[in-house]
Amino acid sequence: MIGLFNLSWNEELPLSRIETIRSHGTGDSTYRLKLTNDDYWYDLRPHAYRELASRPVQLLPANLPTEFVCWNDDGELDVWFEPVIGWALCFDGQVRPVTAGGVCNGSYSDRDDDYVRYPDGRIRAIGNTAYMVGFDDTDAFRTHLLDVRAIAAEHRAAAATATLSEGGEA
Structure with missing residues (x-):
């Protein structure tokens, strides 16, 4: 409600x-x-x-076919899209996309940014910390996610190595 x-x-x-x-x-x-x-x-x-x-206080219609970008990062990277049916002006003053699942597709994730694919195929970050991050198409976005995944794996490996070198357990 x-x-x-x-x-x-x-x-x-x-x-x-x-x-x-x-x-x-x-x-x-x-x-x-x-x-x-x-x-x-x-x-x-x-x-x-x-x-x-992220509770909406006012709703505005969206231009179709604007889509909310979803992905599953467990194991095989899977990217899919949900239609954006509107935009919500939320309690905190931010504007967020609305899908049939709710504001930001019903997810209150810890991610700082969400992504929207606009009718021309471009994907842009939206959110509190969105740095004008954008991608020309889905393939470029998927490459970005794979790069982020690789960097996170490197950080985890470096942290494990540092823990071991200090005499701790991995």
Whole structure:
């Protein structure tokens, strides 16, 4: 539902009741939320904050055939596309794509950026840390994902080697 948020208390709260959200410290609860007419500050776990932040407050239509880019990085790299049916102006002020699965295809992932394929075939990053990253086509995007996977494997190997050289276990 647009405009409602569940803080895991089995109580649906309208977004309009949220007065303030503040970041505080580090650890499991890094955000605090204050409701209007309530002196208590509620702790938000990071996943709850991400869900709240990406809650749509206004929807706009999308040009077809704009598509949300999905991929599975477990084992064999698989890339597929879901139709973007609209764009959501979200609670945190970001604009995110909406598919039949929801905002960002229903995923509240830890990835900083998601990707959209536009009608001309170009793929562009969208999100909080999107650096004008773009690809001319799906093949270039797939190559990028494989490069990222290879770099991550190199980092894991280097970390394991450093741990072993310090006398630790791999």
